[in-house]
Amino acid sequence: xxxxxxxxxxxxxxxxxxxxxxxxxxxxxxxxxxxxxxxxxxxxxxxxxxxxxxxxxxxxxxxxxxxxxxxxxxxxxxxxxxxxxxxxxxxxxxxxxxxxxxxxxxxxxxxxx
Numbered sequence: 748x749x750x751x752x753x754x755x756x757x758x759x760x761x762x763x764x765x766x767x768x769x770x771x772x773x774x775x776x777x778x779x780x781x782x783x784x785x786x787x788x789x790x791x792x793x794x795x796x797x798x799x800x801x802x803x804x805x806x807x808x809x810x811x812x813x814x815x816x817x818x819x820x821x822x823x824x825x826x827x828x829x830x831x832x833x834x835x836x837x838x839x840x841x842x843x844x845x846x847x848x849x850x851x852x853x854x855x856x857x858x859x860x
Contacts, residue, residue: 768787771787809857810857813853814853
């Protein structure tokens, strides 16, 4: 999709659906040349979206690394040994609550304060 956007950017932007393009045009009134359109797409749009995706991927890599270390040293066995219920509803609630709190702990281990 980014390749289509980069190739046909001026035609896509001329449809008028991009609010950020309208802001960019108002700041740069001479923005009708293809070079300016390419600059807007690569520096303004692409960089913004790629930086968001990269931050998510780096967070997930760190989170998966910590989960693997905890699993490698059988850290989850402490929790699973204490789950004795066979009732599906209780098990669902128990896993949901444990996941909620473990997610918060993992989030605080990954992200600096």
